[in-house]
Amino acid sequence: MVVAREGCPMESTTCLVVGGGPAGMILGLLLARAGIDVMVLEKHGDFLRDFRGDTVHPTTLELLDELGLREEFAKLPQRRLNSVALPIGGRMQTLATFEHIPGRFKYIAMVPQWDLLDLLAHAADTEPAFRLRMNTEATDLLRESGRVTGVRYRTEDGATGEIRADLTVACDGRTSTLRAAAGLRVRDWPTPFDVWWTRIPRNDTDPAGAVPVLTADRVAIMLDRGDYWQCAILIAKGIDSTVRQREPVTDILRQMAAAVPWLTDRVDAVQSWDEVKLLDVKLDRLERWHLDGLLCIGDAAHAMSPVGGVGINLAVQDAVAAARILAPKLISGKVEESDLARVQRRRSIPTAVIQSMQRIAHARGIAPAVSGKINVSNFDSTPMVLRVFRRIPILRSLPPYLVARGVFVEHAPEFARRPVPPAPMVTESG
Known part of the structure; x- marks a missing residue:
């Protein structure tokens, strides 16, 4: 039995989400909409970070639509990325475009991540089952009879405490404190x-x-x-x-x-x-994403290279899959480690595919480029490899598809969906 230390407050929740990034906030919102008591811990006092990934992919745009947040998202300052072009022969030449990918959203939205997180926090705050604790850093795991039962934490002012949970989910990034505390084995690949x-x-x-x-x-x-x-x-x-x-x-x-x-x-x-x-670019993946009572998702489970800007998209998709699979178990009050393994099985294939593509890009493109062995700027016409790329439909379409949509798409579970508010009716006067 875990007992609170003297002078150390003990709290409890059904699901404790550590990390207030996109994966953590999405997971918290989805579970709260299922009526599950959920608490999200964020170690900082706000969401403002320089140079966080700011790409919102089509699958995340679809998710926001399903959650009834499309109109609120549209109000955020944003730019749309429809294509990628290279400066060749003194002019810009289109390399890839998203216009042929399936789905309603054929672009990547560039949105300051703090604005997106604020939107998710405000949406979640309307759910009675949701709590967000800022300036609260998880420092270690609580364990009981071999099972993870929550975390120890420290606040910005130095106060410490413990939070007990039926399930703890680590969304605390590539330098995850909880992943390290759990002793989970990591497989990593060198990056150039x-x-x-x-x-x-x-x-x-x-x-x-x-x-x-x-x-x-x-x-x-x-x-x-x-x-x-x-x-x-x-x-x-x-x-x-x-x-x-x-x-x-x-x-x-x-x-x-x-x-x-x-x-x-x-x-x-x-x-x-x-x-x-x-x-500091890393590319790694946990061999096992879970212990009894603990699940790692997003960068805590698989640190992604910035190639393709897909890290946020994968993390959000992890959160959606976890919410759909685990919500019924959390409601029933019994989450087995086999349930956490189902989340890993669901998400490990798209993660492995994207990481394999990133490793190829590292070896075939980035390593020669940063070593000075490739200099596209010296070409005064379109290189042969790019001409071939543009003329073969599968070569032209596959990379944009995988960047924009991934291997397969996770959709919002029914319990979390909300209709988009109807536009106000405009009537003629007189």
């Missing part, structure tokens, strides 16, 4: 690159959408965010500290402008290395 994130002002005359930039010195992708570009700059693995000490930060944009001349007027836009954030 890390990513610098920074922002560059955007002019109205710039291209729209996503713009890859390849030079002899830089590989980057620029994401259209309206009044600025969110730039992911790929660098060889482990060289960040060396480059920061050796090179001025202004070299980044000067080298990019060699391939994208319309950036020339902004080569001094990044003035300090403090404006450049490092993402």
Whole structure:
């Protein structure tokens, strides 16, 4: 039996979700709509983070529609990514488009993640069974007779406590504290690159959408965010500290402008290395995503490469599958480890497929590019490999499909669906 330590408050809930990212907030909302008492712990005081993944894929857009949140989502500041183009021969040439993918939403929405999380938090807050605890960090697991029964936590002001739960779900990211505490075995793959994130002002005359930039010195992708570009700059693995000490930060944009001349007027836009954030790229997957009483989903179960921007989409789909499979068990009061294994079986195939594609992209494309062995900017016409890619329908359609929709789609369970409020009726006066 777990007993609260002296002076340490003990609380309880049916399902404890650790991590207030997209997976955690979606899972909390879905379970609360099933009438299940659910508590979400978020270690920060708000959702504001620099350079979080801001892509909302078609499957997540469909989910928001099914949850009755389409109109609220439409009010958020956003841009739409319909295609990917490469600067070749002095002009932009379309590499891939989402116009032929199935479904209602044929684009990726670029939305500040804090806005999306605020929307989900407000929707969940209307459910009596939902509680969100900010500034509360899970620090360890509680166990009883070999079963996980909750967590220990610490608040921002240093207070500690314990929360007991029938089920604990780790959604606390690629550096998951709960995954480490559980001692679950991780299989990882080497990655040839890390990513610098920074922002560059955007002019109205710039291209729209996503713009890859390849030079002899830089590989980057620029994401259209309206009044600025969110730039992911790929660098060889482990060289960040060396480059920061050796090179001025202004070299980044000067080298990019060699391939994208319309950036020339902004080569001094990044003035300090403090404006450049490092993402340590990881690619790994738990061999087993669960213990009795504990389930890991999202990055806590499988850290994804940023290739394709699919990490958020996979995490949200994990949450939907977990809610559909586990809600009846939580309502009945008995969640077996075999139920948690069902979630892993459902989600392990799409995860493995996407990670396999990322590993191929790492080996065949990114590793040569960051080592300087590929320089598309030197081509004065469309390279043969790209011409073949464009002419064969399966080659042209498969990558956009997998990026946009994944291997298969998880839809909102019936208990969580809400109709979209009807538009107000407009009547003629007089």
